[in-house]
Amino acid sequence: MGDVRSGQVLADRRPTLAGTWRNELGSELTLIEESGCVLGGWYRSGVGQTLAPRPLTGSCVRRADGSAVLGFVVGWPATDSLATWTARYQPVGDQIVATWLLESGSADRTTWRATRLGSDVFQRSAGSGGERAS
DSSP: OOEETTEEBOTTSOBOOOEEEEOTTSOEEEEEEEGGGEEEEEEEOSSSSOOSOEEEEEEEEEOTTSOEEEEEEEEEGGGTEEEEEEEEEETTTTEEEEEEEEEEEOTTSSSEEEEEEEEEEEEEOTTOOOOBOO
16 A cells, blocks of 8 residues: 555555544544444544543545545533534645534533534644554
């Protein structure tokens, strides 16, 4: 297999999403890409109350040019919060550009306390290529 920047390349020459990524706030995204473009892994927020890694699940759609669209979900039960990211992987620059939506529950658990919307740019961590699960 060849090398695209610091990422691994799939057998069909497209870079894998697997590996560790960091955004501008120091959050860490660890993706495991399974067959069929199923995503698993961990997300550790660089901000907020819960700094421990949380499991994530998601999926992606690959494009012929090596780019991909992807989405994943992370929950924080201790804070009654759930975040979703919708993103695109750009092989030029080896980055994931994402928009996120964070929902936080209220004390009475019948209404939402807050809905936040934001964006992230994740860069692959140096030396983090990751392997594609079979």
